[in-house]
Amino acid sequence: MRGPDGLNAHDPGVRLLAKVARARWADRLKAGGGVLLAHCGEVESVGAGATRWILDVREREGAVHRCVDTGREVEALAADGGPFHLALAWPRAHLGLDFSQWSLAAAALGLAEDGWLLCSARKQKGGKRLAAFIESIFGRVEVLARGSGYQVYGASRGEGFDAAAAREACAVRYQWPLPDEHRPAMASGPGVFSRRALDDGTRVLLVHLEAHARRFAHCTHVVDLCAGAGPLAVGAAHRLPEAQVLAVDSNLLAVHDMRENIARHGLDGRVHARLYDGMPPARVPEAAGFEGKVGLVLMNPPTHAPREALATLVAPLRDYLRPSGVVCAVVNRAGTMRGVFQAMGAQGDAYDYPGYTVLEARWP
Numbered sequence: 001m002r003g004p005d006g007l008n009a010h011d012p013g014v015r016l017l018a019k020v021a022r023a024r025w026a027d028r029l030k031a032g033g034g035v036l037l038a039h040c041g042e043v044e045s046v047g048a049g050a051t052r053w054i055l056d057v058r059e060r061e062g063a064v065h066r067c068v069d070t071g072r073e074v075e076a077l078a079a080d081g082g083p084f085h086l087a088l089a090w091p092r093a094h095l096g097l098d099f100s101q102w103s104l105a106a107a108a109l110g111l112a113e114d115g116w117l118l119c120s121a122r123k124q125k126g127g128k129r130l131a132a133f134i135e136s137i138f139g140r141v142e143v144l145a146r147g148s149g150y151q152v153y154g155a156s157r158g159e160g161f162d163a164a165a166a167r168e169a170c171a172v173r174y175q176w177p178l179p180d181e182h183r184p185a186m187a188s189g190p191g192v193f194s195r196r197a198l199d200d201g202t203r204v205l206l207v208h209l210e211a212h213a214r215r216f217a218h219c220t221h222v223v224d225l226c227a228g229a230g231p232l233a234v235g236a237a238h239r240l241p242e243a244q245v246l247a248v249d250s251n252l253l254a255v256h257d258m259r260e261n262i263a264r265h266g267l268d269g270r271v272h273a274r275l276y277d278g279m280p281p282a283r284v285p286e287a288a289g290f291e292g293k294v295g296l297v298l299m300n301p302p303t304h305a306p307r308e309a310l311a312t313l314v315a316p317l318r319d320y321l322r323p324s325g326v327v328c329a330v331v332n333r334a335g336t337m338r339g340v341f342q343a344m345g346a347q348g349d350a351y352d353y354p355g356y357t358v359l360e361a362r363w364p
């Protein structure tokens, strides 16, 4: 599957960023060495030597530049100071201000002395706040260009640079309870779905699991597809204490958080977090032991994904299901997902909850 949320090399904000960078750093840009693309996808005129910091495993596909994973890299930079002379950022507002700030702070820590951070943002969509944030880390910020509703803010790492403030912004974490509040809290951070609280749809699916627990009691293998920080995987593992759980997400930070949550809940060895674009084909080592044995698939699918993307996500599940196995997907508008299941020849039931529907799909 291609195209994680919102990356667009042709967006006017990205083009403006490229234009400003070309005007001052043409040679560096052409070679790409020492250039960091901080969560902004490809940027025109940036040579293949650049490094792209990615959030989602799908961003690797077709990437011209070396892709490095979010997470561990930040910790390494925070310790050593950075190797980059120029960092380009085009924060995607829909991923949240905390993630934009996290990305900018991490990019700032990646800069060498005198290195520049350029950030393209819409004034109407939080640009001013991002400029203030950049100023709080670098000590100053300039507007280097304006156009198409965007501003390109720039700052260089010099005397006023506050590394401690940047590290603090990278360390932002949230904790939130599962419905069973006696269990340890879940932990998550910027860049991850529903990072501050349990999602309402997820809560509904956990209620559904509880209400139908007797039907699912004999499941030895469970899948949580699109698992995020893992509330469904962890909740199911507690509810079905004999079950092995395979939990898959394509977001690097989500899988990082999910591993932390599995450990917090003492579920290492029973819940297996996997970084994958969609369901891994049943025979790959990441999914070993689940093929043909899964009695229950839980799924809170990405709401904005087009129908074809959802169909691609769901298609491999049949190879995993045992004969009586069922897929339970929670949705707030049932139409698209129901159509996906029907097109795949599934039979199903729909359970209505306030604001949500749980679709159960099974194959005769």
Ligand SMILES: C[S@@+](CC[C@H](N)C(=O)[O-])C[C@H]1O[C@@H](n2cnc3c(N)ncnc32)[C@H](O)[C@@H]1O
Pocket: 001, 193, 194, 199, 202, 225, 226, 227, 228, 229, 230, 231, 232, 248, 249, 250, 251, 254, 276, 277, 278, 279, 300, 301, 302, 303, 313
């Ligand atoms: C609605 S969220 C649900 C997250 C989690 N289950 C929860 O309830 O909090 C959907 C998740 O699907 C993941 N996702 C989107 N496309 C994906 C794909 N192609 N493969 C794997 N995961 C994907 C997103 O990263 C996101 O974490």
